[in-house]
Amino acid sequence: AQRVTQPEKLLSVFKGAPVELKCNYSYSGSPELFWYVQYSRQRLQLLLRHISRESIKGFTADLNKGETSFHLKKPFAQEEDSAMYYCALSGRLGGYNKLIFGAGTRLAVHP
Amino acid sequence: EPEVTQTPSHQVTQMGQEVILRCVPISNHLYFYWYRQILGQKVEFLVSFYNNEISEKSEIFDDQFSVERPDGSNFTLKIRSTKLEDSAMYFCASTWGTSDTQYFGPGTRLTVL
Numbered sequence: 718a719q720r721v722t723q724p725e726k727l728l729s730v731f732k733g734a735p736v737e738l739k740c741n742y743s744y745s746g747s748p749e750l751f752w753y754v755q756y757s758r759q760r761l762q763l764l765l766r767h768i769s770r771e772s773i774k775g776f777t778a779d780l781n782k783g784e785t786s787f788h789l790k791k792p793f794a795q796e797e798d799s800a801m802y803y804c805a806l807s808g809r810l811g812g813y814n815k816l817i818f819g820a821g822t823r824l825a826v827h828p
Numbered sequence: 829e830p831e832v833t834q835t836p837s838h839q840v841t842q843m844g845q846e847v848i849l850r851c852v853p854i855s856n857h858l859y860f861y862w863y864r865q866i867l868g869q870k871v872e873f874l875v876s877f878y879n880n881e882i883s884e885k886s887e888i889f890d891d892q893f894s895v896e897r898p899d900g901s902n903f904t905l906k907i908r909s910t911k912l913e914d915s916a917m918y919f920c921a922s923t924w925g926t927s928d929t930q931y932f933g934p935g936t937r938l939t940v941l
Contacts, residue, residue, distance in 0.1 A: 753932075760832075761871070761919065761932040803871065814926045815861065815884060818871040 719744050721804050723819035730794050731827050738789040738822045740778075740804030748806040750780055750787040751816070755801040764789075764802070774798070794826045830854045832933035834920050840939045844909050849936045851903045851920030860903045861921040861930060862895065864888070871919065877903065910940045 720743040730736055742748060752764040765773045767780040767787060778789045787804060803821045807814040833852045841847050853860050862874040875885045877895055894906045903922075907914055917937050921930040 760934045763929045763931075766929070805871075814923075814930075815873040815876055815886075816863070816871075816921075816930060817873065818863075820870045 719808055719817050721806055721817055721819035723804055723822050725822045727823045729825045732796055733793050736791045736794045738802050740787045742785050742806050748808055751805045752789050753803045796826050799826045832920055832922055832931050834933035834936050838937045841910055843940055847907050849905045849918050851933055852901050853903055853922030857922035857924050859923045862905050863919045864916040866916045912940050915940045
């Protein structure tokens with residue numbers, strides 16, 4: 718079964734603290750993994766995808782196939798990082814890449 | 829930067845009524861999707877659409893649902909006879925190719941009374 722698990726509903730940190738938002742997945746095959754972010758009253762937007770291997774807004778995520786994880790990390794959280802973060806996978810079933818989302822983690826960064 | 833747009837932003841309807849949710853994907857995109865998010869739950873895939881036909885649908889997408897691309901710009905989701913449990917946020921997304929990023933619209937909040 719295809720599944721994305723984000724175990725934390727809420728992650729609360731102080732500004733400048735390191736952040737790690739956990740994501741584990743279940744998929745038989747080679748999925749593509751994404752992190753989407755939704756700031757208050759805004760649309761879902763792509764933060765990063767594993768094949769790009771880039772850092773966006775200081776966030777990075779490494780795909781660990783052995784642990785089936787794709788945790789999102791930032792060394793120093795900023796208040797503007799406060800948002801809802803969704804991990805998602807694309808299974809490419811039939812060539813049409815529907816996204817399967819986790820339940821999301823709300824990141825609250827306090828001053 | 830081009831964006832996916834959705835109308836209306838909020839739709840209130842009575843149970844049993846038909847609703848049509850509208851989306852305007854990014855103009856050169858070829859693949860279109862609908863997702864929904866019931867309050868407090870995860871974003872769920874409903875349907876994907878390519879070349880004027882459904883390419884994949886989830887078990888949620890039953891006979892009460894239909895999608896259409898009536899012209900070169902709009903992509904619609906119709907719910908024939910709404911139920912209370914259809915109350916959710918509905919997101920449209922589009923992408924140029926299946927390997928590319930899906931761009932999401934702002935969503936339509938559907939409230940069924």
